[in-house]
Amino acid sequence: MIYVTPRGETAVTVAVDRELNPSQPISALGAHGWLAVAGGASLGAGAIHAAAIGVHAEHRQAVIAFTAVAVVQLAWAAVLLTRPGRWVENVGALATLGVIGGWARAKTTGIAFVDGLEQAEAVQRADGLAAGLAVVAVLAVLANRLEIGRS
Numbered sequence: 001m002i003y004v005t006p007r008g009e010t011a012v013t014v015a016v017d018r019e020l021n022p023s024q025p026i027s028a029l030g031a032h033g034w035l036a037v038a039g040g041a042s043l044g045a046g047a048i049h050a051a052a053i054g055v056h057a058e059h060r061q062a063v064i065a066f067t068a069v070a071v072v073q074l075a076w077a078a079v080l081l082t083r084p085g086r087w088v089e090n091v092g093a094l095a096t097l098g099v100i101g102g103w104a105r106a107k108t109t110g111i112a113f114v115d116g117l118e119q120a121e122a123v124q125r126a127d128g129l130a131a132g133l134a135v136v137a138v139l140a141v142l143a144n145r146l147e148i149g150r151s
Contacts, residue, residue, distance in 0.1 A: 032081065034144035035089070039081040041137040042096065046073030048130035059116025069099055073134075093141045096134050103131045 032039070049070035056062035076092035102111065107127075111117040123131075 032084065034140045035080055035084050038089075038092075038137045038140035038144070039077040041133040041140060042073045042077035042080070042092070045096075045099075045130045045133040045137065046070045046077060048126055048133070049073060052126070052130075056116050059114075061114045062116030065102075065114050065117065069102075073099070089141050089144070093138050096138050100131060100134050100138070103127065103134075 046069075049066050052066045053063050053070065056066060072095050076088070076095065079088050080092055105111055106117050106120070107123055108120055110120040
């Protein structure tokens with residue numbers, strides 16, 4: 001419910017159908033639980049990779065690589081949040097592990113067959129954040145599988 005206070009301020013009231021317990025934040029996410037965390041992390045990582053497309057615009061192969069990674073991460077998040085299931089979790093987690101491996105290789109030795117990524121470079125804020133979000137996504141799927149934090 002949205003209402004306007006006497007001073008003209010807008011306020012929002014949210015009704016919840018269960019008691020929220022701050023000691024169990026994952027339970028507060030409802031049926032999606034850890035999958036909501038995984039989906040959100042994958043959305044964030046995909047958005048960062050989509051932004052990297054423009055940064056690497058002068059290297060066609062790097063653009064293709066970043067586009068593919070962004071599409072996979074964004075699509076997996078969308079499917080995970082709308083049609084969760086074991087198969088979706090497994091495929092997305094494995095693809096994300098592949099992305100993490102590719103990132104690690106790009107940072108340590110470079111990826112010789114991708115123009116624009118052939119030289120190793122230091123971890124930068126954006127790619128470090130994208131890698132961290134990818135790790136969170138995989139760990140959240142694992143936590144969901146192990147039912148950690150569920151009441």
